[in-house]
Amino acid sequence: MAKPKIRNIPDLSDLACPQAEIKVQVTPGARQSAISFTDGVILISVxxxxxxxxxxxxxxxxxxxxxKVAPSHLSLHRGQTSRTKTFVYHGA
Known part of the structure; x- marks a missing residue:
């Protein structure tokens, strides 16, 4: 699978702390993939x-x-079927 084509990706590298929990709001089936950071909430459309x-x-x-980390360093912790998901960063 190729990398998702996204423009103007915000820099969220400050979230890359070991064992950090990252909560996101997801919109699947969107017209285009996008990521934004609004009012303390990470919104991701795929x-x-x-x-x-x-x-x-x-x-x-x-x-x-x-x-700016490898996808293998992130795992889905909560929200397998929900639009609100929590990922955990397992740093190197």
């Missing part, structure tokens, strides 16, 4: 449909790109 965890994987990759 074009992938929410089928079989594919959207969760796409969100993890977009979040990792914004944090």
């Amino acid at each position: 074009t992938t449909a929410p089928e079989g965890g594919k959207a969760n994987d796409a969100v993890r990759k977009v979040l990792a790109r914004a944090m």
Whole structure:
């Protein structure tokens, strides 16, 4: 799977602290992938449909790109089927 094509990605590298919990609001099946940081909430839109965890994987990759870390360092902790998700950063 290729990297999601996103422009103007905000720098969320300050969230890359070991064992940090990152809460995000997700919109699957969007017209284009995007990430924004508004009022303390990270909003992530992905074009992938929410089928079989594919959207969760796409969100993890977009979040990792914004944090400037490898996607393998992030794991979904809460919200497998919810639009509100919590990822945990397992730093190197």
